[in-house]
Amino acid sequence: MNAALLSLKNISMEYSNFIAVDDLNLDIKKGEFISLMGPSGCGKSTTLRMMAGLDNPTSGALYLDGESQLEVPTEKRGMPMVWQNFALFPFLNVQKNIEFPLKMQGVPSEARSKKAAEWIERMGLTEFAKRNISQLSGGQRQRVALARALVTEPRILLLDEPLSALDSHLRIKMQTELVRLHKELGITFIYVTHSQSEAFTMSDRVVIMNQGKVQQIGTPKQIYRAPNNAFVAEFIGMNNLIPGAVLRLEDKTAEIRTDLGIFKARSFVGAQKDTPSKLVIAADCIHLDGSGEQKISGKISGEEFVGSVITLFIELKNGQEFKVQKQQHEVESLNLKYGADLTLSWNAENAFLLAS
Amino acid sequence: MNNYSDNLVLSKNISTKPSIKVRKGRWFPAALALPPLLWQFMFFVLPMFFLLALTFWEVKSYKPVPAFVMDNWIRILGSSSFQKALAYTIQMSTLSSIITIIIALPAACILAFRINKKHQPILIALLVVPVFTSYVLRTYAWQVVLSPQGLINWVFSHLGVTSIDMLGGAFALQIGYLTLCLPVVVLILTFSLLGVDRSQLEAASNLGCRPHQVFWHVLLPSIRNGILLAVTTVFMLTFSDYIAPLLLSGSNPPTLSILIVDTIKSGAQWPRAAVIGIVMMLFIGLVLWLSQLLSSKEKR
Numbered sequence: 001m002n003a004a005l006l007s008l009k010n011i012s013m014e015y016s017n018f019i020a021v022d023d024l025n026l027d028i029k030k031g032e033f034i035s036l037m038g039p040s041g042c043g044k045s046t047t048l049r050m051m052a053g054l055d056n057p058t059s060g061a062l063y064l065d066g067e068s069q070l071e072v073p074t075e076k077r078g079m080p081m082v083w084q085n086f087a088l089f090p091f092l093n094v095q096k097n098i099e100f101p102l103k104m105q106g107v108p109s110e111a112r113s114k115k116a117a118e119w120i121e122r123m124g125l126t127e128f129a130k131r132n133i134s135q136l137s138g139g140q141r142q143r144v145a146l147a148r149a150l151v152t153e154p155r156i157l158l159l160d161e162p163l164s165a166l167d168s169h170l171r172i173k174m175q176t177e178l179v180r181l182h183k184e185l186g187i188t189f190i191y192v193t194h195s196q197s198e199a200f201t202m203s204d205r206v207v208i209m210n211q212g213k214v215q216q217i218g219t220p221k222q223i224y225r226a227p228n229n230a231f232v233a234e235f236i237g238m239n240n241l242i243p244g245a246v247l248r249l250e251d252k253t254a255e256i257r258t259d260l261g262i263f264k265a266r267s268f269v270g271a272q273k274d275t276p277s278k279l280v281i282a283a284d285c286i287h288l289d290g291s292g293e294q295k296i297s298g299k300i301s302g303e304e305f306v307g308s309v310i311t312l313f314i315e316l317k318n319g320q321e322f323k324v325q326k327q328q329h330e331v332e333s334l335n336l337k338y339g340a341d342l343t344l345s346w347n348a349e350n351a352f353l354l355a356s
Numbered sequence: 357m358n359n360y361s362d363n364l365v366l367s368k369n370i371s372t373k374p375s376i377k378v379r380k381g382r383w384f385p386a387a388l389a390l391p392p393l394l395w396q397f398m399f400f401v402l403p404m405f406f407l408l409a410l411t412f413w414e415v416k417s418y419k420p421v422p423a424f425v426m427d428n429w430i431r432i433l434g435s436s437s438f439q440k441a442l443a444y445t446i447q448m449s450t451l452s453s454i455i456t457i458i459i460a461l462p463a464a465c466i467l468a469f470r471i472n473k474k475h476q477p478i479l480i481a482l483l484v485v486p487v488f489t490s491y492v493l494r495t496y497a498w499q500v501v502l503s504p505q506g507l508i509n510w511v512f513s514h515l516g517v518t519s520i521d522m523l524g525g526a527f528a529l530q531i532g533y534l535t536l537c538l539p540v541v542v543l544i545l546t547f548s549l550l551g552v553d554r555s556q557l558e559a560a561s562n563l564g565c566r567p568h569q570v571f572w573h574v575l576l577p578s579i580r581n582g583i584l585l586a587v588t589t590v591f592m593l594t595f596s597d598y599i600a601p602l603l604l605s606g607s608n609p610p611t612l613s614i615l616i617v618d619t620i621k622s623g624a625q626w627p628r629a630a631v632i633g634i635v636m637m638l639f640i641g642l643v644l645w646l647s648q649l650l651s652s653k654e655k656r
Binding site: 053054073074075080084091092148149 | 556559
């Protein structure tokens with residue numbers, strides 16, 4: 001076998017009326033931070049639960065260090081999970097919550113409280129050690145949940161949308177803390193999220209899932225710059241897609257005919273003349289000054305301002321909406337107005353075709 | 357109209373308006389609450405005072421007459437039959453609490469966790485329906501089942517086992533108490549289990565709990581308040597129950613409720629019966645206070 005720490009082989013999870021996970025294959029390396037990302041109902045949480053042993057797949061195999069895991073009950077798998085609602089025990093105080101997994105392992109009470117104290121300090125919870133869970137803020141609960149999961153020194157930590165219950169300010173703070181924790185511990189983090197920013201900022205690799213199937217596995221940059229298919233290109237947000245059909249194929253480039261004109265772009269493996277495909281242009285690769293070689297025109301229909309970056313929404317002739325992402329000062333200097341005609345342009349090397 | 361913001365007086369006037377509205381609204385809920393309050397005062401608080409006063413009265417030619425003597429208290433508290441009955445009743449109620457919880461908890465677990473969500477309401481309804489039939493009737497039915505000529509002994513006789521008289525003892529009394537309490541307790545525990553966050557149970561096994569550890573270390577502490585409520589309910593219902601002792605165990609030994617009736621029957625000793633009644637209420641109060649003390653106060 002290869003060097004994968006955790007291996008999912010042809011895992012499927014079928015319910016009577018739908019398939020939650022469909023023939024999933026995934027190798028997770030030792031020490032990596034990997035995110036499973038996708039829209040709700042894509043099977044990412046089910047996949048995580050199957051790793052933890054909370055659900056059993058209807059078919060497939062799961063290996064940890066080459067050893068089959070599906071027969072191993074969840075309490076013996078040693079893959080603690082951090083839950084979306086933290087699932088802390090309200091009848092135990094902070095320290096007892098953190099000691100809980102050690103107690104279940106039969107660790108003597110002295111060693112237990114010593115170990116818990118280390119984690120309480122590490123997580124900055126010293127003054128809250130004797131408090132009830134109900135007296136803690138969301139961020140503090142999050143830290144207790146992390147400490148409780150990590151106190152047994154597992155090799156793999158599973159995180160199921162752990163930040164979604166926090167407000168956005170805290171979420172960003174916890175992201176940096178998670179990354180720091182991952183670096184310090186050197187263990188494998190498997191992180192489930194629907195948030196692109198969480199997955200992309202923290203992960204070494206991201207797995208994009210949809211309808212129970214893996215759509216793409218890669219580094220955040222690979223996925224961002226080279227989406228595998230139209231779903232990924234659309235899901236990760238800042239891409240513009242124009243449907244059409246391949247008109248002419250050259251060595252590595254192709255021409256696509258769309259109802260907005262004929263465009264040049266990078267081709268994809270297996271492309272053939274007349275196959276329906278989609279032209280993809282990232283929103284930040286579009287010029288407003290007409291300097292690109294491929295051109296298209298439209299009207300400004302809206303804007304979204306998030307600090308230094310601004311997203312313009314351009315309505316094209318066929319009614320389709322195009323997104324353009326620019327630095328705010330750059331847009332300001334152009335002195336644009338709502339409804340004004342605008343020429344969008346990009347270079348062919350920044351556009352590519354995807355099978356649709 | 358005007359610019360309110362820079363007119364201090366006007367803005368003050370505006371702010372007083374809603375508070376008038378609030379005050380106006382206050383008498384309405386109070387009015388709604390008044391009838392039950394009056395009812396409680398007339399038929400609970402006043403009779404309580406009367407009951408207390410009655411304990412100091414005297415009985416002259418089979419009639420209670422107003423007086424202020426400690427004689428009833430001294431006689432009752434000092435009588436060995438009262439002490440025995442009190443001890444026996446506490447013992448029986450405590451035993452019943454334990455037995456009921458032990459029988460009800462597995463049933464509640466199955467109802468709450470193992471049953472298909474579709475069938476859950478039907479099964480809960482089946483649990484409630486027997487409560488609609490008369491408790492006296494149900495207890496009588498047990499008399500028929502348990503009596504020397506009853507169903508069980510009929511089966512025994514056909515199996516060649518000598519018949520056992522099951523009526524008239526702690527066993528029959530416990531059966532009666534179960535008839536009274538079991539459906540209620542299963543309901544209390546089921547709803548308390550349904551309120552347990554499933555992810556906590558999953559988290560427990562994920563953190564290394566074997567199934568029995570999940571039960572002892574997570575499930576039981578989670579429904580602690582539910583169990584306390586169930587225990588106090590059983591204790592209160594059985595402590596003052598008259599039907600089961602009357603129909604199933606007789607007065608050998610008597611429970612406090614039997615003793616009250618006996619005391620009244622033997623020479624119209626209403627004041628002494630009142631003493632027993634007050635002591636019973638104090639005990640129930642004590643149990644309620646204890647359970648309050650033991651219940652966990654943490655908010656979710």
